[in-house]
Structure formats: structure tokens, C-alpha cells
Amino acid sequence: xxxxxxxxxxxxxxxxxxxxxxxxxxxxxxxxxxxxxxxxxxxxxxxxxxxxxxxxxxxxxxxxxxxxxxxxxxxxxxxxxxxxxxxxxxxxxxxxxxxxxxxxxxxxxxxxxxxxxxxxxxxxxxxxxxxxxxxxxxxxxxxxxxxxxxxxxxxxxxxxxxxxxxxxxxxxxxxxxxxxxxxxxxxxxxxxxxxxxxxxxxxxxxxxxxxxxxxxx
Amino acid sequence: xxxxxxxxxxxxxxxxxxxxxxxxxxxxxxxxxxxxxxxxxxxxxxxxxxxxxxxxxxxxxxxxxxxxxxxxxxxxxxxxxxxxxxxxxxxxxxxxxxxxxxxxxxxxxxxxxxxxxxxxxxxxxxxxxxxxxxxxxxxxxxxxxxxxxxxxxxxxxxxxxxxxxxxxxxxxxxxxxxxxxxxxxxxxxxxxxxxxxxxxxxxxxxxxxxxxxxxxxxxxxxxxxxxxxxxxxxxxxxxxxxxxxxxxxxxxxx
Numbered sequence: 124x125x126x127x128x129x130x131x132x133x134x135x136x137x138x139x140x141x142x143x144x145x146x147x148x149x150x151x152x153x154x155x156x157x158x159x160x161x162x163x164x165x166x167x168x169x170x171x172x173x174x175x176x177x178x179x180x181x182x183x184x185x186x187x188x189x190x191x192x193x194x195x196x197x198x199x200x201x202x203x204x205x206x207x208x209x210x211x212x213x214x215x216x217x218x219x220x221x222x223x224x225x226x227x228x229x230x231x232x233x234x235x236x237x238x239x240x241x242x243x244x245x246x247x248x249x250x251x252x253x254x255x256x257x258x259x260x261x262x263x264x265x266x267x268x269x270x271x272x273x274x275x276x277x278x279x280x281x282x283x284x285x286x287x288x289x290x291x292x293x294x295x296x297x298x299x300x301x302x303x304x305x306x307x308x309x310x311x312x313x314x315x316x317x318x319x320x321x322x323x324x325x326x327x328x329x330x331x332x333x334x335x336x337x338x339x340x
Numbered sequence: 341x342x343x344x345x346x347x348x349x350x351x352x353x354x355x356x357x358x359x360x361x362x363x364x365x366x367x368x369x370x371x372x373x374x375x376x377x378x379x380x381x382x383x384x385x386x387x388x389x390x391x392x393x394x395x396x397x398x399x400x401x402x403x404x405x406x407x408x409x410x411x412x413x414x415x416x417x418x419x420x421x422x423x424x425x426x427x428x429x430x431x432x433x434x435x436x437x438x439x440x441x442x443x444x445x446x447x448x449x450x451x452x453x454x455x456x457x458x459x460x461x462x463x464x465x466x467x468x469x470x471x472x473x474x475x476x477x478x479x480x481x482x483x484x485x486x487x488x489x490x491x492x493x494x495x496x497x498x499x500x501x502x503x504x505x506x507x508x509x510x511x512x513x514x515x516x517x518x519x520x521x522x523x524x525x526x527x528x529x530x531x532x533x534x535x536x537x538x539x540x541x542x543x544x545x546x547x548x549x550x551x552x553x554x555x556x557x558x559x560x561x562x563x564x565x566x567x568x569x570x571x572x573x574x575x576x577x578x579x580x581x582x583x584x585x586x587x588x589x590x591x592x593x594x
Contacts, residue, residue, distance in 0.1 A: 176500050196500060197508030205504050211531060212494055213501035215523040225523060226505045229516050259530060277506045 124188060126152040126281055126312055127173050127203075132182035134165075134172060142168055143336050145182065152280060155307060155328025156314045164333040166316045167208065170283045173314065175199045204274030206284040210267045213274075214258050219250070222258055223272055240276065248272050248302065264295040271302070281312035288319045300325045345388025349560050350459040350467035352569040356383060357452045359577035364448040367584055370437055373444035376580075380451045389454035398450055405446050409439035461485040466558050476550050487535065491528070498527050 129148035135141040142165045150156055150173070158166045171177040172184055175191040184191045186202060207213055216222035220241065227237045245251040248268050253261065261269065267287065274282060284303075288296055296319075303326065307313060317323055323330060332339045360380050364373065381391060395402070418434025456464060461482055468478040502524060503509065509517060562570075 174504070195508050195510065196503035197506055197511070200504035200506045203504075205501075207497055207501060209497075211534075212497040212527050213505075214530075215498075215502060215526050217526065226502075226507060229507070229512065229519065273505060 124152075125149040125185070126154075126187060127314075128183075128185040128188075129172070130183045130185065132172065132179040132184060134168065134177065134179050136168075141336060143172075143179075146336075146338055148331075148338060150281075150312070150314065153307075153310050153312045155312070155326050157323040157326070157328065157330045158314065158316045158333065159318055159320065159323065159330060160333035161318070165336065166318075166333055167285055169333065169338075170205070170285050170314065170316045174203050174205050174283055176205070200279070201277050202279055202281065204271075204277065204279040204282045206267070206270055206274060206282065206287060208285045208289065210263075210270035213270045214266060217257060217259070219253050219256050219258060219261075219269055222269065223276055226276070244272050244275055247275075247305070249298075263290045264298065267291075267299070268302070279311070281314070282306065283314045283316070285316045287315065288317060288322050296322055345458065346386050346565075348387070348569060349562055349566040350456070350463045351471055351560065351562070352566040352573070353387065353455045353459065354467060354471070355570050355573040357455055359573045360452045361449050363577060363580050364445045367580065368441060369584070370441050370444065372580065372584065373441055373448065377444050377448050377451070380448050384451055384454045384458075387455050387458045389451075389458050391451065391454060394450065394454045394457070401450075405443060409443050412442055413439040462558060463560065466556060466560055469554075469556070470560055475552065475554060479550060483539070487532075490535070491532065494531050495524070495528055498524050 127148075127150040129146055131145045131147060132143055133141060133145055134143045158169055160166050168177060172179060175184065175186070175194060175196060178192050186194065186199065191199060214222055216225055223241050223244070224237050227240075241254075242251070245254055248271065250265065250268050250272065253265060253269070256265075258266070258269065271282075287299060291299060300322065303313060303315075307326070313326075313328075315323060315326075329340060360376055363376055367373065367376075384391060413431055413435035416435035416438045417429055417432055419437070420433045421429040421431075422433060422436070423429075423431040459467070464485065465478045465482040468481060469475060502520060507520060509520075512520070
């Protein structure tokens with residue numbers, strides 16, 4: 124069973140020429156998929172369709188054989204995490220600890236469980252020292268790792284990372300590559316949207332190229 | 341064949357918007373407001389405004405307006421009682437009329453604003469400058485016009501991102517939902533501050549200052565049609581007020 128499946132999906136933005144016309148795509152659980160292509164080719168759109176942020180004009184996107192258009196974003200978020208191009212839009216609180224815990228508090232999760240979960244996660248991402256830091260003062264790379272931490276708190280099986288290397292220097296890219304390998308080792312599936320071929324070549328999996336609405340394997 | 345649209349100076353459009361909005365705010369008469377709304381939509385279409393796009397863009401605002409209309413209908417006790425529960429008047433004819441007036445009033449303001457959207461943001465700023473609005477304020481308007489779509493996209497992304505953290509808005513109680521909305525403000529405000537800081541640095545790097553004396557490549561010129569529209573807007577607005585307050589309109593239907 125595919126984890127994400129595109130069935131004859133067509134999509135276009137208002138008053139624009141069709142971006143995708145009847146595409147089919149299968150993404151397996153725990154796999155690595157890189158989506159590449161020139162600017163404006165629809166890489167981000169494909170990622171947003173995969174997670175249900177955008178709805179196809181025709182065709183279906185299935186998540187574990189269920190039509191994603193019938194699922195709420197909250198429900199999808201429990202299965203797939205999405206890292207936006209700009210991680211700043213997904214940092215919600217003034218401190219790192221508050222940002223990672225407020226959703227669990229809203230859901231009335233026990234404080235002991237929250238604390239244990241946060242410590243494990245911060246340790247996994249090597250950002251334990253930032254626990255009490257103000258989110259406004261974090262560097263871009265730190266914000267990105269915090270955004271990933273916010274995603275992982277839900278324990279999703281799959282992550283979609285949209286242009287994760289933008290604005291990162293060589294050293295930060297190495298840290299990110301290490302983190303991605305760690306996530307793959309932990310059994311998480313990953314889809315990376317990027318045109319940074321050098322970065323993508325660090326991982327083994329399928330590389331898909333989008334050109335003029337067609338996906339080439 | 342291209343869609344017809346009348347090309348006029350932004351200042352004549354501003355005069356119409358000002359006139360119609362003033363009528364909408366001060367005149368409490370459902371027939372007058374209905375007539376002004378029809379006139380507003382017709383003129384906006386003549387100027388080439390996209391009314392359907394404006395409705396779509398303000399979709400969430402209309403839900404809010406509708407709630408206000410319902411509340412206004414419930415809390416107004418004038419006129420014939422149309423629905424009562426255990427002798428307590430819940431909906432009255434007066435309440436429905438007041439609710440209708442409110443809806444017409446906000447519709448006039450929203451649709452008259454679409455007339456301004458038919459000019460470019462540069463023309464709007466130049467129009468404000470040429471009617472002697474201080475440059476600082478005119479510039480603020482231009483920045484708001486420029487950044488509003490970006491801000492809207494950012495709010496949308498933030499709202500999506502918070503739901504993707506596993507929050508199902510429909511399933512959480514109202515009190516907690518308000519708490520979540522407070523968290524949405526954080527990245528939006530932080531993003532706005534960051535953008536403002538970036539913009540001010542970029543402008544200063546280009547030696548930009550809000551000097552009072554300025555030269556502009558774009559100069560707006562009034563044509564005959566603009567003088568005609570300006571005069572008509574003034575006469576029409578004044579006439580509505582004179583007829584309404586001096587001669588008195590027919591009594592309201594309640």
C-alpha cells in the first residue's frame with residue numbers, strides 16, 4: 124500500500140494555465156523522495172497537494188488509501204509533517220519550550236509526558252541548549268530545527284520539507300543532512316522539495332523532476 | 341474583445357467613494373441605502389472593478405457581517421413582533437430593517453472600495469499627494485497596499501501550519517480556540533516587524549527620505565470627464581443630504 128498516492132490529479136491556480144494535468148504518483152512509507160525542477164514548475168504546489176493544503180481540481184490524492192480532501196488538516200498533521208519554505212510562519216510562541224508545548228497543553232496532555240517528550244526531541248535535534256531561548260533571537264538554522272521539532276512532536280510517519288536548504292551555509296546544510304539521515308534511520312518517510320542537487324545527492328531514494336507539468340522519474 | 345472600463349483620475353474615484361460612504365454612514369433609510377448600493381455596484385462595474393473577486397476576497401468578513409445582522413435583528417425591539425418565545429419578542433420587523441440597513445451600509449463601503457482597486461497603487465499614492473495629504477501618510481497607504489497580500493498569505497500559511505500541528509479547530513472548545521488565535525498573532529506580528537525593518541533599511545540604502553518637497557515622474561491630470569464626475573459626486577451627495585434632512589424622505593416602512 125502506498126503512503127501517498129496521486130490518482131490522475133489536475134491542478135491550476137486561478138486564471139493560470141494548467142500546472143498539472145492528470146498526474147499519477149506513488150510514494151511509499153519510509154521512503155526518500157526528492158522533487159526537483161526549475162522555479163515555478165510546481166514543486167511546492169505538488170508538496171501542498173500531497174498534504175491536503177491545496178485540493179486537486181480533478182483526480183484524487185490518497186493518504187493511506189483515504190481521500191485526503193475528506194480529512195481535516197489537523198488529522199493530516201498527525202500523519203505528515205510539513206516544513207514551510209519560511210520556517211518563521213510555523214513558530215508560534217515567544218520561547219522554544221512554549222512553542223513546543225502549547226499544542227499539547229491545549230490537548231490536555233499530562234505535564235510529565237510533555238516534559239519527557241520535549242527532552243527527547245530537543246536531544247534528538249541537538250537543540251537542548253535552546254530550550255529557554257527567545258524564538259525571536261534564534262538564527263535561521265535554529266528556527267528551521269525548531270520548526271522541525273514542532274512537526275516531530277506529533278510523531279508523524281512522513282515529512283515534507285519545502286526548500287529546506289535555502290539560506291543555510293555549508294556547515295548548516297551538513298547539520299540538516301545529518302538530521303535527515305537520522306529521521307530516515309528512525310523509519311520516517313521524507314519528501315524534499317529542492318533544486319539543490321548537491322544536497323539531494325546525500326540521500327538514496329527516488330528523484331523526481333517536474334518540467335512543464337510532467338513528472339519524470 | 342477586452343472588457344469595457346472607464347479610465348478616470350483616482351481623485352474623481354475617491355470623491356465618489358467618499359460621497360457614497362458618507363451617505364451610507366449617516367442616512368438611515370433602507371430604500372436610500374438600497375438605491376446607493378445599486379448605484380455603487382453599477383459605477384464600480386463601469387470603472388472595471390471585479391465585484392465577484394472582491395466578494396471572494398472578503399468571504400470571511402461577510403460571515404461576520406451576517407452574525408452582526410442576526411444579533412442586530414434580535415436586540416432591536418421596534419415594530420411588529422414576528423417571532424416570540426414565551427412572550428419574549430425575539431425577532432421584530434424593526435430588527436430586520438435595522439439588520440438590513442447594516443448589511444447595505446457595509447456592502448456600499450466594501451463595493452465602493454473596489455473602485456479604488458481599479459487604479460494602480462502608485463496612482464492612489466500620487467492622487468493622495470496631489471490632494472495635499474501629507475506624504476508620510478500617503479507613503480504609509482502605499483506600503484499597506486504593497487504588503488497586504490503578503491500579510492494575507494502569511495496569515496494563511498500560519499493558520500495552516502498550526503492546524504498541521506495536529507489541531508482540529510472544529511473539535512476544540514471556543515475558549516481554547518481563542519487561545520490558539522493568540523498564538524497565530526505571534527508569527528504574523530514578528531513577520532510584520534521583520535518586514536518593516538528590512539524595508540526601512542532598503543529604503544535608507546537608496547537615500548530615501550520623506551521630504552516635503554518632492555518631484556514625481558507621474559503627474560495626474562484632471563480631464564473633462566473627471567471634472568464632470570467630481571461635480572456630479574458633490575451635487576449628488578449634497579442633494580441626498582438636503583432631501584433627506586430638509587425635505588424629509590417618506591417615513592420608514594415601520
